[in-house]
Amino acid sequence: MARLRITWKKSGIGFERNQQATIKSLGLRRLNQTVEREDTPIVRGMVNKVRHMVQVEEVVD
Numbered sequence: 001m002a003r004l005r006i007t008w009k010k011s012g013i014g015f016e017r018n019q020q021a022t023i024k025s026l027g028l029r030r031l032n033q034t035v036e037r038e039d040t041p042i043v044r045g046m047v048n049k050v051r052h053m054v055q056v057e058e059v060v061d
Contacts, residue, residue, distance in 0.1 A: 028054075
């Protein structure tokens with residue numbers, strides 16, 4: 001199954017609280033941090049919500 005590599009690129013300051021909470025729920029704690037998550041519809045929805053603040057790459061196993 002494919003995975004997503006998600007990198008936090010833009011600060012959450014000035015954005016809505018629910019977008020900041022989405023960043024935290026993805027497991028991102030600091031700027032320029034990268035995490036890998038399974039490619040599921042739930043994760044895709046969270047990434048879509050904060051697409052202006054993150055960079056996403058597909059990682060094929």
